Amino acid sequence: MERKVQTKIKGYRTVDGAGVSLVRVLGNQTMEEFDPILMLDSFDSTNPKDYIAGFPMHPHRGIETISYLSRGKMVHRDTLGNEEAISDGEVQWMNAGSGILHEEMVPAADRLLGVQLWLNLPAHEKMSQPTYHSIKKEEIPEVSFDAGKIRVLAASYKDIQGYKGEHWPIDYYDIHFDQEGSLELSTEMDDFVMIFTLLGDVIVGDTLIEEKTAVRLTPGTSIHLKSHHTPSQVLFIRSKPLKEPIAWAGPIVMNTQKELEQAFTDLQTGQFIKEKAQY
Template sequence: MSIRPVLETRQSQPFVEGAGVHLHRAFGFTDPTEADPFLLFDDFRGDDPADYQAGFPWHPHRGIETITYVLAGEVDHGDSLGNRGTLGAGSVQWMTAGSGILHQEMPRGNAAGQMHGFQLWANLPSDLKMTAPRYQDISGSDIPEVTDDDGTVARIITGQFWGQRGPVDGIAADPQYLDITIPPGVKKRLRVDTYRQTFAYVFEGAAAFAEASAPQGVLLEKEVGGQEVNIRDMSGNRTLVRFGTGDEILVQAGEQGVRFLLISGAPIREPVAWHGPIVMNTRAELRTAMAELRNNTFIKPAH
């Protein structure tokens, strides 16, 4: 087993998106190779409805998949294909925009006015850019949850982990999307496919992520599979942790425990031409998409 080195830890940054939603962005709209096949990750949460209730009114997508995971409150959604629905706490929507879709997402707080969710954008490879759009709406009760002997809990949204498979399927990046909770002080090793790009996003508590031969850090274990393993400072709320290659991450939960998303996917390694919510491979394809938006041919007929 090889421990994945920590390439970088950084705080997500405040942004305002949609019609005035205050959120924090961990990555997006900079280097599309950084987290390939993933393009953008947003954490939207708040206790004041004024920070989120304006929502994300009608807007287009093409060439990507958007993954919305709701922890608190609800998100009402609708699209140009006539789909309508509400994502409740604990539920997930995996939308494949493909050839093009217009949709809206309008957050609503719970009884206490609280709203919390995440949105991840995954790129589509060139041969699936113009695939037919589709939705997968998964209720929280349908997401498997596994508790290990030490109290670690894993919610498995997609991919296979600890003998369970998440309910979201047929995704181009063949990703693993896990919601991990580790009790206070527990040290945990979590397997990750060696060939997938991987990141963690801490959103409750704090943890330290170990790596082999960290130049600055405290020795965590003298040896793990022949490696010296060191640990960096604690990563807390709204921290992105990017990993190098390897087949395990090693994490030490802090005094309050930790909850984080652990997400990995197979890199696409194709050219990216990106303008707002439309992601293609060439500038010419982007120009075509924008022209189709103007002349009302963006939405393709169902086959």
Template sequence: MTTRSLLRTVPSIAASDGAGVKLRRSLGQSPTLRHDPFLMLDEFFSDDPEDYLRGFPAHPHRGFETVTYMLDGHMRHEDNVGHRGDLGPGDVQWMTAGRGIVHSEMPQQTAGRMRGFQLWINLPAQEKMKPAAYRDIPAADIPVVALDQAGGTVRVIAGTFEQGGQPVAGPIQGLSTEPLYLDVILPAGAEFRAPVPGGHHAFVYLYEGTAVVGDEDRVLPHRAAGILGDGDTVRLQAGSEEARFLLLAGKPLGEPVVQYGPFVMNTRDEIEQALADYRDGTLGSPRAAALTL
């Protein structure tokens, strides 16, 4: 058993997106701050409606997947092909943009807390032009595993978590990048261990409390992404207060990444085609896919 070390940290920075939604961005601040296949991680968290009310009006995507995970609040998703979904506390939306979609994400509240995450995961070249798809996952469909430490829990959103020799599978399975997505609550002073396939890239994002990582007990700063080295086990230990963190892992693609805002492809020509398809209104259509291929 080889425990993964904390190689480096990526502190989140204040940013805004959409129509001015305030958030914090760790991965994705720049092209050098990705962790294949993960392109970006945003945390949004505010009790002030002025920070989120304007939401994310209609905007396009192509070539990757977006994962929206709500902790608090109510967000509605709509798109140009007639899909509508409502996300409340604990809900997840896993969207495969594929060859293209135009959608909006708008708050359905005028007061109170809005809190959650959006993760971008790259798609392999052969899947970038497949039809767009959604999976709306209500909180009740996400398994929660009680840890041996009293009060500790793991929500298994994607992949499989093993506790006491018993594997627990999340609702998202069978994707090319083999993602693992866990949301962990760890009591003060408690230790957490989870198996992660060797060769998969992994990182943790600490959004509450304090924690150390690996056998070296390297400190992971609050609201920072910790990039992990290779190995087959992830270890964290909470500090003097309860820790909450995301553990994310996936199979790296090892392919060129060319990104222009909401389009993530493998070549500049493919980006130019995405822009042209968006301008002429064919983004996401079979005709656009045929033109690109």
């Protein structure tokens, strides 16, 4: 049974952080429809003034942030003592868990191109130990097909294994199509499946999806993707819906209003960080 387009969300230009111009695609208006993906921001600029102010130190609790840079550079620093950079084709994966402060600074590059996802955590993992992991180019398997390639950013493609998250299952592929490329992927019937058109337009089934658009697909066992006259780059995400209540304010996502209020009380009273840096 082939999956079709269920919901289509076109991104819009906004500003976040200390003045970073970005395309916001998913947010608190789409959190139920795209469960467990809470947010998707896309970066695409050849003007460093759009992004070099970066994202100064700020808190998170209850989510994982997954940043993928197809082009450019990002420098991460956090209260666990991590300080590391990712660049072209690499991934920054942070579990905020019980609470973390971090910053993401974005040095000038010829082009900044990528996305950040917020992956919701299940209730029993909301207060898990925070962690940070960078996935370097050499750790990302690439699989060629007739008209392009798949970069396995997370989990697996067929028998090819990439990085595996620890808290909630997610398959994450960066799919590159040649000018007339096409690909069919298999899925379990009830998986949550979405795509995001990072570069170029693609056709899903018989529906044209424009660049910088997120699409949730109907249930099914397969998906057919095809580039639309030009080379394109598509991010494919497969996961399981959490189907849990969401209490969300700013950078913190919990299950109840009481938990949310406790998080902000912890911030105000210096109790937010449960795990200290290890030196």
